[in-house]
Amino acid sequence: MHSTLLLEDAYQRTVRRAHDRLQTPSSMLGEPERNPDGHSDGVRASVLESWGRSLDRLRDPAGARVRVAYEADRLAEVRRRHPFHSIMPLLRSHLIEPAKDAGLLAALGDEQGRLLWVEGERTVRDRAEAMGFLPGTDWSEEVMGTSAPGLALQSKKAVQISRAEHFAPDVHSWSCSAVPVTHPLTGRVIGIIDVTGGDDAVSSIVLPLLASTAKAAGARLSQLYTPQRALCADTEAAGSELAVFGPSPALQAPDGTTVPLTRRHAEILLLLHRFPDGVSGSGLVDLLWPVGGSEVTVRAEINRLRRAIEGLGDLRIEARPYRLRGELSSDLERAREALSQGDVDTALGQYRGLVLPDSDAPGVREISAEFDALIRETLLQEGTWQQLWRYADLPGFRDDVEVLMTVLRLAPPEAVERHAAVVRLEALGC
Structure with missing residues (x-):
């Protein structure tokens, strides 16, 4: 059914009448009579089937009671370990x-339907x-x-539920749309992304927004978790190490030899490392020059x-498209991997400031902005005051008022x- 039809008064009246019957002992939804368009009594078949499962588990709509699965401390830990945590800047912007x-x-939400983040205007959140x-x-x-x-989650499909289609009566003033998100390597569902609110939550533009976000999330997770890019915590693994945090980029060979890099060479290695399938x-x-080039x-x-880089381990650059061959890791990826595991101290140990701060390459600035937003948000939401102070002492972040x-x-x-934070805030005029 088209999303606009879900909100029509006639359809909603039909749904409310059918929902009222759920609370009567004679309600039988197991084998409804269906007309040719797949509906029974005018209610969508997928909703009726869900109501039937809900009755089997909860007996009647009054049995649907909100249950807290994660208290605050446990929630913070679950958030840190969930794959969504590592791509929050993308989820926020998309x-x-x-x-x-x-x-x-x-x-x-996670793969069990437990909500991890709910964000929006304060007044809307209060109502929810x-x-x-x-x-x-x-x-x-x-x-x-x-x-x-x-x-x-149950159907593993995109879903829109409007007003009285909800099983719980307390939710009948709301509408929502949701899609599952799958792991890029295993194909298993790792969670859901959802938009909830009034009628606009089931408008025709919401499902495409959710679908495009899920696709972008899968692509970004694929970059983070593909074996070619995934970082091993074993520091004895052979391979070269690229250092891009701070103004002095370098490449360390497997034998410990360190080669300083020009800014441009560091930019190229970083970008080729970011795109393991190659770049034309x-x-x-486009990635290296704002204009020209x-x-x-x-x-x-x-x-x-x-x-x-000749003679530095097995690292080499192939052409058509340009791509790296050989083993390469980076301080950036080590920090990102640490954050995905909830290890903020290790991430801060790698983080020495902005990625190639002197670079104006569009591709580099995007990489830097993405990671900077990720670590800052992680610290503000879940960091200790000691971790926040370490961040505030890094070059480029000393004036971060928040x-x-x-x-x-x-x-x-x-x-x-x-006391040092007070002095710095006073100097900033706060």
């Missing part, structure tokens, strides 16, 4: 911010929390009956870089760092 701008809530739609709660079909998050000459032009210049730089205010809020009164 889904959370557009939903918030539209007055809707964006929710991210009143019905139990908040981080840490279980919105699986088994617990809450028919809803978009629960049905998307014209693609590198040419494939001739790219070829010349690649040839110089080949000479610079970070300093968070240190001020979390650090004990006697902490020297707290």
Whole structure:
């Protein structure tokens, strides 16, 4: 059924009448009579089937009660370990911010239907929390009956649920759309992304938004988890190491020899490492120069870089498209992997400042901005005051007012760092 039809008064009246019958002992939804369009009594077949499963588990709609699955401490740990945590900047730009701008809530849940993040305007979140739609709660079909998050996981398909189609009566003033997200390597469902709110939550543009976000999330996770790119924690593994944090890039060979890199050579290695399947000459032009540049210049730089890394382990650069061969890891990827495992201390140990801070290459600035947003958000949401202060002492971040205010809020009164944060905030005029 088209999303606009879900909201028509006639359809909603039909759904409400059918829902009222769910609460009567004679309600039988197991084998409904269906008309040619797949509906029974005018209600969508997928909704009726979900209602039937919900009745089997919960007996009646009044049995659908919000259940807290993760308390605050446990929720923070589950968030850190979930794959969504490592791609939050992407999820924020693709889904959370557009939903918030539209007055809707964006929710991210795990593979069991437990909500990990619910974001949107404060007034909308307050209303949603009143019905139990908040981080840490279980919105699986088994617990809450028919809803978009629960049905998307049960069916492994994109789902829209409007108003009275929800099994729980308390949710009848809301509508929602959800799609499952799958792991790029195993194909298993790792969670759901959902948009919840009023009628706009089932508008015709919401499912394409969710679908494109799920696709982008899968592509980004694929980059993080593909064996060719995944980093082994074993520091004895043979291979070269690329250092791109801070203003002095370098390449360390497996035998410990360190070769300083020019900014351009570091940019090329970083970009080729980011795209293991290779990049065309014209693609590198776009990634390396804000304006200008040419494939001739790219070829010349690649040839110089080949000479610079010659003899460093098995690392080499192939052409058509340009791509790296041999073992290469980087401080950036080690830090990213540490964050995905919830190990903030290790990530901060790798992080020495912005990625190639002197670079104006568009591809490099995008990589840097993505990681900077990831580590900053992780620290603000889940970091200790000591970790936040380490971040605030890094070049480029000393004037981050929000970070300093968070240190001020979390650090004990006697902490020297707290007093230092006060001094720095006063100097900033705060």
